[in-house]
Amino acid sequence: MIERAPAQSPRADMVRNRQLLLTAATEAFAEGGVDVSMGEIAQRAGVAKGTVFRHFPSKDDLLAAITLRLLDGLVGTAERLLKADDAGAALREFMTAGVETLTADRAFCEVIGRPSLQHAEVRAEIARLCDTVEALTARAREQGAVRGDITGTDVVLLLGGIHQTAAPVLDQQPQAWRRYLELAFAGLFATGARALPHHPPAGLHLTDPRQSARPAGGSPPSPARRRQEVTTTKGHTD
Amino acid sequence: MIERAPAQSPRADMVRNRQLLLTAATEAFAEGGVDVSMGEIAQRAGVAKGTVFRHFPSKDDLLAAITLRLLDGLVGTAERLLKADDAGAALREFMTAGVETLTADRAFCEVIGRPSLQHAEVRAEIARLCDTVEALTARAREQGAVRGDITGTDVVLLLGGIHQTAAPVLDQQPQAWRRYLELAFAGLFATGARALPHHPPAGLHLTDPRQSARPAGGSPPSPARRRQEVTTTKGHTD
Amino acid sequence: MIERAPAQSPRADMVRNRQLLLTAATEAFAEGGVDVSMGEIAQRAGVAKGTVFRHFPSKDDLLAAITLRLLDGLVGTAERLLKADDAGAALREFMTAGVETLTADRAFCEVIGRPSLQHAEVRAEIARLCDTVEALTARAREQGAVRGDITGTDVVLLLGGIHQTAAPVLDQQPQAWRRYLELAFAGLFATGARALPHHPPAGLHLTDPRQSARPAGGSPPSPARRRQEVTTTKGHTD
Amino acid sequence: MIERAPAQSPRADMVRNRQLLLTAATEAFAEGGVDVSMGEIAQRAGVAKGTVFRHFPSKDDLLAAITLRLLDGLVGTAERLLKADDAGAALREFMTAGVETLTADRAFCEVIGRPSLQHAEVRAEIARLCDTVEALTARAREQGAVRGDITGTDVVLLLGGIHQTAAPVLDQQPQAWRRYLELAFAGLFATGARALPHHPPAGLHLTDPRQSARPAGGSPPSPARRRQEVTTTKGHTD
DNA sequence: TATGAATGAGTATTCATTCAT
DNA sequence: GATGAATGAATACTCATTCAT
Numbered sequence: 001m002i003e004r005a006p007a008q009s010p011r012a013d014m015v016r017n018r019q020l021l022l023t024a025a026t027e028a029f030a031e032g033g034v035d036v037s038m039g040e041i042a043q044r045a046g047v048a049k050g051t052v053f054r055h056f057p058s059k060d061d062l063l064a065a066i067t068l069r070l071l072d073g074l075v076g077t078a079e080r081l082l083k084a085d086d087a088g089a090a091l092r093e094f095m096t097a098g099v100e101t102l103t104a105d106r107a108f109c110e111v112i113g114r115p116s117l118q119h120a121e122v123r124a125e126i127a128r129l130c131d132t133v134e135a136l137t138a139r140a141r142e143q144g145a146v147r148g149d150i151t152g153t154d155v156v157l158l159l160g161g162i163h164q165t166a167a168p169v170l171d172q173q174p175q176a177w178r179r180y181l182e183l184a185f186a187g188l189f190a191t192g193a194r195a196l197p198h199h200p201p202a203g204l205h206l207t208d209p210r211q212s213a214r215p216a217g218g219s220p221p222s223p224a225r226r227r228q229e230v231t232t233t234k235g236h237t238d
Numbered sequence: 239m240i241e242r243a244p245a246q247s248p249r250a251d252m253v254r255n256r257q258l259l260l261t262a263a264t265e266a267f268a269e270g271g272v273d274v275s276m277g278e279i280a281q282r283a284g285v286a287k288g289t290v291f292r293h294f295p296s297k298d299d300l301l302a303a304i305t306l307r308l309l310d311g312l313v314g315t316a317e318r319l320l321k322a323d324d325a326g327a328a329l330r331e332f333m334t335a336g337v338e339t340l341t342a343d344r345a346f347c348e349v350i351g352r353p354s355l356q357h358a359e360v361r362a363e364i365a366r367l368c369d370t371v372e373a374l375t376a377r378a379r380e381q382g383a384v385r386g387d388i389t390g391t392d393v394v395l396l397l398g399g400i401h402q403t404a405a406p407v408l409d410q411q412p413q414a415w416r417r418y419l420e421l422a423f424a425g426l427f428a429t430g431a432r433a434l435p436h437h438p439p440a441g442l443h444l445t446d447p448r449q450s451a452r453p454a455g456g457s458p459p460s461p462a463r464r465r466q467e468v469t470t471t472k473g474h475t476d
Numbered sequence: 477m478i479e480r481a482p483a484q485s486p487r488a489d490m491v492r493n494r495q496l497l498l499t500a501a502t503e504a505f506a507e508g509g510v511d512v513s514m515g516e517i518a519q520r521a522g523v524a525k526g527t528v529f530r531h532f533p534s535k536d537d538l539l540a541a542i543t544l545r546l547l548d549g550l551v552g553t554a555e556r557l558l559k560a561d562d563a564g565a566a567l568r569e570f571m572t573a574g575v576e577t578l579t580a581d582r583a584f585c586e587v588i589g590r591p592s593l594q595h596a597e598v599r600a601e602i603a604r605l606c607d608t609v610e611a612l613t614a615r616a617r618e619q620g621a622v623r624g625d626i627t628g629t630d631v632v633l634l635l636g637g638i639h640q641t642a643a644p645v646l647d648q649q650p651q652a653w654r655r656y657l658e659l660a661f662a663g664l665f666a667t668g669a670r671a672l673p674h675h676p677p678a679g680l681h682l683t684d685p686r687q688s689a690r691p692a693g694g695s696p697p698s699p700a701r702r703r704q705e706v707t708t709t710k711g712h713t714d
Numbered sequence: 715m716i717e718r719a720p721a722q723s724p725r726a727d728m729v730r731n732r733q734l735l736l737t738a739a740t741e742a743f744a745e746g747g748v749d750v751s752m753g754e755i756a757q758r759a760g761v762a763k764g765t766v767f768r769h770f771p772s773k774d775d776l777l778a779a780i781t782l783r784l785l786d787g788l789v790g791t792a793e794r795l796l797k798a799d800d801a802g803a804a805l806r807e808f809m810t811a812g813v814e815t816l817t818a819d820r821a822f823c824e825v826i827g828r829p830s831l832q833h834a835e836v837r838a839e840i841a842r843l844c845d846t847v848e849a850l851t852a853r854a855r856e857q858g859a860v861r862g863d864i865t866g867t868d869v870v871l872l873l874g875g876i877h878q879t880a881a882p883v884l885d886q887q888p889q890a891w892r893r894y895l896e897l898a899f900a901g902l903f904a905t906g907a908r909a910l911p912h913h914p915p916a917g918l919h920l921t922d923p924r925q926s927a928r929p930a931g932g933s934p935p936s937p938a939r940r941r942q943e944v945t946t947t948k949g950h951t952d
Numbered sequence: 953t954a955t956g957a958a959t960g961a962g963t964a965t966t967c968a969t970t971c972a973t
Numbered sequence: 974g975a976t977g978a979a980t981g982a983a984t985a986c987t988c989a990t991t992c993a994t
Contacts, residue, residue, distance in 0.1 A: 013953080013954090014953075017953095017954085035273075037987080037988060037989080038988075038989060038990085039987095039988070039989090042956095047954075047955085048954060048955040048956055049955080049956065049957095049989090049990090050953095050954065050955055050956065050957095050990095050991085050992085051953085051954055051955075051956095053989085053990065053991080054953075054954075057990095058989080058990080059989065059990090112406065147424075154417075154418075154421075157403045157404065157406060157407070157418070158403055158418070158421075160402050160403060160405070160406065161399045161400060161401075161402045161403025161404075161418060162399060162403075163399075163402075164398050164399045164401075164402035164403075165395045165396055165398060165399025165400075165402075166395065166399075167398070168395060168398065169395070169439045172439070172440075173439055176439055179392075179437075180392075180395070180396070180399060183392075183396075183422075183425045183426070184421075184422075184425060185425070186385075186424070186425035186426075186428040187421045187422060187423070187424035187425030187426075187428065188421070188424075188425075190424040190425065190428045199417075201407045201410070201411055201414055202410075249973095249978095250973095251972085251973090251978075251979090252977090252978060252979095255978080255979085275962080275963060275964080276963080276964060276965085277962090277963080277964090285979075285980090286979060286980045286981060287964090287965090287980085287981070288965095288966085288967085288978095288979065288980055288981065289978075289979055289980075291964085291965065291966080292977095292978065292979075293978095295965090296964080296965080297963095297964065297965090487957095487994095488994095489957075489958090489993085489994090490956090490957060490958095493957080493958085511749075513983075513984060513985080514984075514985060514986080515983090515984075515985090523958075523959085524958060524959045524960060525959085525960070525985090525986085526957095526958065526959055526960065526986090526987085526988085527957075527958055527959075529985085529986065529987080530956095530957065530958075531957095533986090534985080534986080535984095535985065535986090623900075630893075630894075630897075633879045633880065633882060633883070633894070634879055634894070634897075636878050636879060636881070636882065637875045637876060637877075637878045637879025637880075637894060638875060638879075639875075639878075640874050640875045640877075640878035640879075641871045641872055641874060641875025641876075641878075642871065642875075643874070644826065644871060644874065645871070645915045648915070648916075649915055652915055655868075655913075656868075656871070656872070656875060659868075659872075659898075659901045659902070660897075660898075660901055661901070662861075662900070662901035662902075662904040663897045663898060663899075663900035663901030663902075663904065664897070664900075664901075666900040666901065666904045675893075677883045677886070677887055677890055678886075725974095727974075727975090728974070731974090731975085751966080751967060751968080752967075752968060752969085753966095753967070753968090756977095761975075761976085762975060762976040762977055763968090763969090763976080763977065763978095764969095764970085764971085764974095764975065764976055764977065764978095765974080765975055765976075767968085767969065767970080768974070768975075771969095772968080772969080773968065773969090
């Protein structure tokens with residue numbers, strides 16, 4: 001109902017809308033977490049609700065797309081830093097970038113933090129991130145810049161942990177994460193410290209959540225659950 | 239639907255139900271986060287929905303009750319450890335207990351992590367926890383067991399951070415948090431490390447969420463939002 | 477579930493649905509009073525519950541829309557009659573139309589009758605009605621057709637009163653209101669009668685109900701009451 | 715659980731409670747209308763909810779009991795006035811008392827106004843009231859104090875109408891009903907006025923609402939409706 | 953392709969009523 | 974008889990998703 005400039009290709013508009021949506025959704029989720037409604041995102045992007053669903057068949061797909069963009073960014077950063085001379089400094093820089101990213105995006109944390117929220121693609125990208133960061137970490141280990149028992153997966157996991165440490169005071173002290181990042185560095189670079197217990201996680205090669213059903217005591221998965229398999233963890237029963 | 243012990247007084251059943259509810263709710267929230275419905279909790283506890291509301295007039299009250307139990311436990315632990323000789327070991331023990339507690343309860347983290355989810359009582363108890371832990375930390379500092387720039391609030395915040403670090407692999411490796419706890423200790427006890435940047439948070443003396451409205455760019459607060467001021471952050475639109 | 481005329485634009489259906497809803501709601505409220513549920517209205521209109529809320533974001537809005545339609549009709553009638561030569565006859569005609577309207581709609585009375593049920597818009601329209609009717613009445617007074625101490629607000633109030641007089645026998649004698657209307661005329665046009673006591677109401681310029689809390693003796697306003705500020709007056713306890 | 719003074723007879727307490735309840739309920743309903751909850755009434759009376767139900771098996775029964783008391787009062791007043799010399803003045807006095815009673819009790823109006831809210835006993839008492847008032851009116855007619863075409867049922871109905879006229883301004887002008895009562899007198903006593911149209915209602919000998927089902931278009935009476943047959947008119951659907 | 957109206961399952965919460973103590 | 978805990982149907986309202994235009 002609103003005219004659009006006749007763009008170069010018929011697809012130009014679609015591409016534009018996709019960008020608009022990703023931007024709006026990133027912002028919206030960042031501010032409000034995964035519970036922000038599709039309607040609000042549509043509105044922020046200035047498109048109709050139907051358009052959101054044309055581009056992303058479900059809310060989960062949209063969440064996945066956004067998360068992937070962020071993960072890609074981190075992977076890119078890690079890859080770039082792989083070329084730096086000082087591997088310790090590179091690791092520092094990567095982690096700083098990583099925590100900053102998380103701090104800006106609440107939804108990202110929620111998605112990353114809950115296995116049940118994850119798309120296959122996201123899981124794959126997480127694996128890629130872990131691999132790249134493992135390379136980064138390996139170099140730092142070899143250069144003696146980090147303690148020897150630290151893995152790439154540790155580093156990736158720490159990103160979320162450091163962010164979470166500062167999260168409760170985020171409103172009052174938006175930079176507090178820097179404090180806890182430094183504290184983590186102190187641990188990470190404490191080459192003389194006592195060895196870490198418990199073997200390092202094998203990576204975040206998370207299993208498909210659909211296979212790890214309710215551990216115990218739950219009711220059978222109601223049919224109404226079918227929709228929303230991924231987004232919601234709302235158990236329910238009735 | 240559930241057998242009942244032939245209790246002596248009508249209160250006996252009520253007490254039992256309250257316990258049943260707290261247990262069921264703790265479990266349910268731990269598994270599914272704060273979005274688990276009251277209906278599911280009722281069912282898990284084997285009572286009718288109305289019974290949940292008789293015991294906890296609103297979902298927030300239930301959440302608060304659960305959270306308070308956990309916080310009380312932590313405060314108790316901290317108080318007990320205040321009497322230990324070795325303040326460093328005491329701090330270690332407190333943090334171990336703390337992270338373990340968190341690991342058992344996802345909702346706890348969500349409630350603690352989001353100022354907007356908090357009851358006045360919960361905020362008060364958090365303050366109390368911070369104070370007690372500050373005392374614990376002060377002793378450790380004085381004994382030279384921890385670096386000098388660590389506060390009690392730092393310690394409390396770290397509990398959530400350490401837990402979060404391991405959370406993504408919780409299903410596969412339920413003990414992974416021990417690894418990151420030790421790593422945190424390495425940072426905390428690294429007395430020679432470089433000073434932490436950014437002054438320590440003043441405590442978790444969180445402000446009343448009703449005063450810190452949506453920061454920016456949001457949609458106008460729909461009137462229907464009025465309900466549920468505390469629990470939900472769900473935006474919506476259409 | 478219901479046949480639809482093959483309309484030209486998507487709006488056609490929407491308009492139709494809006495009409496369907498207003499009609500169904502008017503009927504439903506007329507029969508059952510304001511306590512009829514939104515679900516029943518949806519069903520009567522042959523639409524889903526969500527559709528009702530798309531058109532009228534809350535029950536109050538629906539009630540207000542219906543009431544406004546009726547008020548508008550009355551204002552229109554009054555304005556038209558302002559041009560008549562015989563002001564007394566015009567007033568008679570207006571009142572006849574008014575009572576007839578009310579008789580067709582119970583909810584209208586409940587909404588008009590209770591200050592606490594009112595939308596700002598409804599209050600404004602009531603004020604407009606009073607003003608127009610005051611003009612009508614003033615002319616009748618000047619022409620000596622009505623007693624001198626009758627105001628427009630009196631006339632508007634009488635509409636509800638006359639309707640109410642006949643309401644208990646509405647089912648058995650749907651035209652009984654004509655009898656009481658005539659009786660009211662006899663009072664109104666009784667120019668020689670003794671003066672009315674108590675000064676006339678200043679108009680129905682009702683105050684915002686949120687400022688006039690429970691007068692006395694009540695229970696403390698439960699927080700859960702916040703929702704539904706307008707529609708319900710349901711106290712509760714337990 | 716609370717000791718009570720060992721009253722004369724074992725029933726003394728019951729009688730007391732019944733009074734307490736009737737008083738509390740009258741007040742509560744007067745203030746809040748029929749939607750006040752049984753819980754609130756119990757609380758106001760200082761008894762437990764169960765006690766309310768022991769005395770009045772359902773909310774309708776309680777409502778009926780209260781309404782009967784008021785009706786009884788009116789019948790008593792009418793009977794007393796039957797002995798007065800000046801029948802016109804007696805009628806005036808009766809109506810004044812009647813409207814005043816109504817004005818003090820919102821629930822009474824709701825119950826009287828809606829056939830569907832009525833108990834058989836209430837209907838019988840209304841009939842008795844009509845009869846008594848008919849006698850009162852007949853005397854006034856015979857004395858030429860009222861116009862000849864006015865019946866006792868007219869008078870009873872007018873009570874509600876006059877009250878309703880002033881109801882919308884009740885908060886601001888609690889005495890406004892006197893104005894409309896006088897206006898009604900002017901009509902009633904206007905012996906020279908034109909004859910009233912439409913034959914007078916045969917009385918309020920209302921039919922059992924259960925026999926006059928939904929007139930048209932409604933949904934089938936849901937089984938869940940069975941309870942609450944009288945009180946609620948809440949249709950519902952889903 | 954974009955739109956936005958319609959859908960309908962889901963949520964928290966209320967309240968009359970029942971029943972064990 | 975009194976108590977108050979438990980019940981469960983009902984209600985207003987939300988939101989992901991579908992589908993006609």
